[in-house]
Amino acid sequence: MKNLRLAALNGNGRTVVPIDAVRIGEGFTVIAGPCSVENEKQTIETARAVKAAGAHALRGGAFKPRSSPYAFQGLGLKGLKILRKAKEETGLPIVTEVVDARDVFWVSEYADILQIGARNMQNFSLLLEVGKSHKPVLLKRGMNSTIEEWLNCAEYILNEGNPHVVLCERGIRTFETYTRNTLDLSAIPAIKELSHLPVIVDPSHAVGKVSLIPALSLAAVAAGADGLIVEVHIKPEEALCDKEQALTPDQFAAMMRKMCALHQFMGGLA
């Protein structure tokens, strides 16, 4: 693969993606927050809670690609403004999804990383547009995409001149129904041997069950992931989407402590 513009590299020659003071690819970066921005109170309280627990960035969707046209589609611009306010309150950089090539320019005013969702992984127009922007990009793996196809999509972005791509494994579609999707942790060492890009894990969408998230988050750390993106909601039972996969702030804080200790331990192992 070609990679025309230059990113900073860490000591192992791997790309580091800077978002404000956070540097994805150095240490273990945790991005947490609600599936979707529902209102100011929910978003800001969640932001404060995840910040207190040690999260490095806030996630929250303002544009929600939903299977049905009659499901909640997100607050749009209003949601982005709430995210900006949450950043002002907590200092956490913002990760939010962009779903339309026409929105990249103005959504970039609010986002610190532009997320490309799994359903849009092969939306090549959108990839080209974020490739031209100066924002880092979080590229989720399509739920039926091979590792090779996923890296080719990263290449679409790099090839436009944007070197700041973070890959995100979020589960693939299989016959198993106990979990929402099947988390493919093999993708972590595979990406490490095939690419120089950082790779993080989204256990929330992968398994879709709160009870399984802590064990898989620890497994992601041990497998060598560069970080995690996880759904946290102040009141999961009232969430407008994906309520069965959102951690409470307390569950998140407990998991955070273990992940940090484990990451530190793993550093000493290598």
Place this chain on the structure above:
Amino acid sequence: MKNLRLAALNGNGRTVVPIDAVRIGEGFTVIAGPCSVENEKQTIETARAVKAAGAHALRGGAFKPRSSPYAFQGLGLKGLKILRKAKEETGLPIVTEVVDARDVFWVSEYADILQIGARNMQNFSLLLEVGKSHKPVLLKRGMNSTIEEWLNCAEYILNEGNPHVVLCERGIRTFETYTRNTLDLSAIPAIKELSHLPVIVDPSHAVGKVSLIPALSLAAVAAGADGLIVEVHIKPEEALCDKEQALTPDQFAAMMRKMCALHQFMGGLA
């Protein structure tokens, strides 16, 4: 599902989608042509050949969503102009893919049906845009999408006021490697019982092997499909993409004769 604006219905209360003089949902409609528009000669000769064999519409890609950014991406506007010329020569209406919401308006000047490709099935911005246009839409099933998700995507289009949606089964991704994808013919009777929309089959992308296409095309007719979209190239060995799945004009003509005879026979069976 809701369906706000009205389409013409056939005698069984099912939607008929008119494209010039062709009416998808009445009889068996065959759309044929090259994977991509490569040049004027190749396109017009292929158009004449498929017209002579009885095809009802011409397919041809001007924008090719390719896994790799370094693969042939299509001729764009130049390709659309070649398709227009092919239509002038043969009278065949044009089916061509649109991959970007920003292109819907001007691509509609050249296309008689706007194709949404498998990778864009859940590109909701694009669905909304074609939903607002006045062109019929050919909506391919995503290669990892359930029938329910596919119908929900049709609903995105219908809900914007465009009643003219044709569904297209093109194979789903499975573990089998002998075929490119696995053609899911169960989707034909399933769509018939779940929806009023016409449904056609793309055996070329489903199996990816010329030798298997005739048998599966006949099977599609027998399963009750409303039509077929199939790749034909005047010189498959020189095709710029998907050469192993393009029929020669002679192969297409032979298959066409059998499909037409079979469709007529099936009409008498019911």
Place this chain on the structure above:
Amino acid sequence: MKNLRLAALNGNGRTVVPIDAVRIGEGFTVIAGPCSVENEKQTIETARAVKAAGAHALRGGAFKPRSSPYAFQGLGLKGLKILRKAKEETGLPIVTEVVDARDVFWVSEYADILQIGARNMQNFSLLLEVGKSHKPVLLKRGMNSTIEEWLNCAEYILNEGNPHVVLCERGIRTFETYTRNTLDLSAIPAIKELSHLPVIVDPSHAVGKVSLIPALSLAAVAAGADGLIVEVHIKPEEALCDKEQALTPDQFAAMMRKMCALHQFMGGLA
């Protein structure tokens, strides 16, 4: 592949498997009957009904491999005796499953074709044992098996000296949930180009929904299958297993008429 002992071949050089007067691989062979033998009345009445509708052989399970150890496991020897009685009454040869290598010898006294079920496709001990028997074998494709693996399992049987293997496509496991499995009709022309063995289709287990079976059965005929194995029950709503996929005798008779007419028509097409 090797094939040490010789089977009769049809005019196209393909294997014909004789079962009493029935010859699978010549014409279109229909095997019908209940999922499991429940009692004498149910079995014999069903046998008479499918015979009257034109079926060539009777299917019925005496040993049922069930996911749960607490589900109905079949009547065993008692079931086989009922099948024998049904054969005496109707003349229909018997297709029944054998699940244990130790049973092959004595089950062969009652069966005219030994069925190897999908879960046992790679039970190599069982394959070797039926390979040594003198009974024809119906080898179902494993629900997650590639065509290549399936043919290798046929090879295990042929290699022991039994040339009479009939392959049966019965659906593969995919992410789609509307159907029980995904019927892979591409396997029909694929087997025709890779092997000389006859291949039939089991639409009942593939889709698991009565409403979809007729369309897919006709598609199987058009795709070139050598026959069909289908579940019929005199009272599907009272069936001890798989009731949602059993046809009534009337539904079967209607489908049978169409399949026979279609098969005759296809013969004229080629």
Place this chain on the structure above:
Amino acid sequence: MKNLRLAALNGNGRTVVPIDAVRIGEGFTVIAGPCSVENEKQTIETARAVKAAGAHALRGGAFKPRSSPYAFQGLGLKGLKILRKAKEETGLPIVTEVVDARDVFWVSEYADILQIGARNMQNFSLLLEVGKSHKPVLLKRGMNSTIEEWLNCAEYILNEGNPHVVLCERGIRTFETYTRNTLDLSAIPAIKELSHLPVIVDPSHAVGKVSLIPALSLAAVAAGADGLIVEVHIKPEEALCDKEQALTPDQFAAMMRKMCALHQFMGGLA
């Protein structure tokens, strides 16, 4: 699920499976050795090497279920005798596969745990037979089996009165081709919440690539697995099967040190 006979339970009320002095379900148990027993030298040298690195049991196949009848099928009884000798030399208990219900009795003379391979997970005759034996059973997950189906197969064994079942996740079949199968680590916490049985991981068959095995083995520890079964060969490049997935003794020893340290660390985390 019922569980008629009693196994010892650990402090968390979970089943402990004793194999000689090894107790699976307490601590982290590592089973290592060659894919297949090829000869005495290879087996005994490998046994000594894995013993020196800290393995708790020796794996080695004497009966190899192979896709093709013409591939190496294992040494059979001769292989079992070599395994016995390896046990005499090293004291390591023996894990070996049984593929035929008729062999359970006499293979039990040589094995300390009877392995049921992925292809035989739903070979119910075999499950019933090992259920009647007094040997512990290692039940691999079928490569296309849901967690629920897998637990039902354990239930077949438990229900015959054998309480000593160890589950083994070994990868499921998906569309991804970079890895041999897709390791489903979500199964570890899932089994922990659905069952009281110990569960271990086989990274070798799951990924099929030496380079990915260490990272996934550490991930398995972090996810809470009770152990690992892994392929080690003194000269992987000369192995008769699966050479691309066998670790050298040195690679195994390095991985072993990390796994043990990590398991100890995880104990302090909880």
